[in-house]
Amino acid sequence: MSEFFTTLKGFEGKVLTPTTWGPDEVNTPMIRHWIQTMGDTNPIYLDDDAARATGRDGAVAPALMAQVWTMRTFTDKMANNDPSQVWTDLIATLDGAGFTSVVATDSDFEFFTELRTGDRVSLTEVIEDISEEKKTGLGTGHFVTTLKTYRNGNDETVATQRWRTLRFKPKGGEEAGSRGSEKPSAKDEKAGPIPGLRPRPALNADNAFWFEAAKEHRLVIQRCSNCGTLRHPTGPMCGQCRSLDWDTVDASGRGIVYSFVVNHHPRIPGFEYPLVVATIELEEGTRLIANMTGIAPGDVEIGMPVELDWIDADPDLTLPAFRPAVREDS
Numbered sequence: 325m326s327e328f329f330t331t332l333k334g335f336e337g338k339v340l341t342p343t344t345w346g347p348d349e350v351n352t353p354m355i356r357h358w359i360q361t362m363g364d365t366n367p368i369y370l371d372d373d374a375a376r377a378t379g380r381d382g383a384v385a386p387a388l389m390a391q392v393w394t395m396r397t398f399t400d401k402m403a404n405n406d407p408s409q410v411w412t413d414l415i416a417t418l419d420g421a422g423f424t425s426v427v428a429t430d431s432d433f434e435f436f437t438e439l440r441t442g443d444r445v446s447l448t449e450v451i452e453d454i455s456e457e458k459k460t461g462l463g464t465g466h467f468v469t470t471l472k473t474y475r476n477g478n479d480e481t482v483a484t485q486r487w488r489t490l491r492f493k494p495k496g497g498e499e500a501g502s503r504g505s506e507k508p509s510a511k512d513e514k515a516g517p518i519p520g521l522r523p524r525p526a527l528n529a530d531n532a533f534w535f536e537a538a539k540e541h542r543l544v545i546q547r548c549s550n551c552g553t554l555r556h557p558t559g560p561m562c563g564q565c566r567s568l569d570w571d572t573v574d575a576s577g578r579g580i581v582y583s584f585v586v587n588h589h590p591r592i593p594g595f596e597y598p599l600v601v602a603t604i605e606l607e608e609g610t611r612l613i614a615n616m617t618g619i620a621p622g623d624v625e626i627g628m629p630v631e632l633d634w635i636d637a638d639p640d641l642t643l644p645a646f647r648p649a650v651r652e653d654s
């Protein structure tokens with residue numbers, strides 16, 4: 325075993341989250357909210373008789389809520405969001421050996437004991453396993469598996485959750501490290517987008533109109549009908565006056581690059597790399613995230629004027645993009 329791998333193996337069994345009890349006991353109001361949000365109509369979660377008909381002693385909490393009971397409250401999370409020192413050390417060890425990229429590979433939930441109202445739930449998290457070096461399609465790396473164990477007040481295991489990530493050295497590291505004015509090589513341009521469809525947006529009642537307009541090559545901005553404030557991303561309520569009434573205005577399509585990143589890895593089907601992901605500030609004042617067209621990634625600059633373009637990704641998906649503005653004075 326190499327010295328490096330011995331060091332890695334030394335992390336196995338170390339504790340990431342010491343046993344921590346959830347802030348509230350298992351309770352009906354949270355179960356009711358959860359099943360309504362998830363659309364789960366199984367009656368055994370609220371109706372004791374329905375649960376008894378299935379051989380249980382009474383209503384039980386949905387198994388998948390195990391995680392819910394131990395979630396830190398919002399203010400706790402804001403006050404202390406630092407990763408554990410063990411995790412920080414492990415990642416530093418991997419980074420130091422060149423395993424700088426990460427991709428989540430799988431999550432495996434197992435359920436052992438059902439929860440009922442009044443139960444308390446605790447969470448403990450450890451590093452369970454670090455694999456030997458593996459060759460994968462993304463590059464060479466180590467699989468790191470963490471294990472969360474949820475227990476009830478009788479110290480019975482309620483559920484376990486294994487979460488596996490691959491920490492790897494990206495293939496073609498020289499390209500991943502490219503910076504600045506370097507333009508995409510001829511090879512990149514010839515390569516074109518990675519085959520496959522771009523991810524679908526999660527459409528809902530609050531955003532579908534925006535994507536529908538995009539299909540017609542119209543970039544719209546949501547506007548409060550009461551106070552006139554423009555907003556993006558789309559949403560049901562005005563953040564200024566809380567009105568639920570809204571309409572839209574068509575954007576001029578002019579703006580500037582407010583900020584941007586050039587993404588090299590990981591490479592997702594449907595996109596072309598290196599991929600410019602920019603925050604565009606429209607002249608109307610709202611900002612949106614978009615890709616850029618008609619420019620080498622190394623030539624993008626913060627503050628540069630841009631104008632609207634469109635990416636007709638596939639028959640079901642059209643997205644606004646931005647290209648350098650054609651100067652009117654030259």
Ligand SMILES: [Zn+2]
Nearest residue numbers: 548551562565
């Ligand atoms: Zn308003």
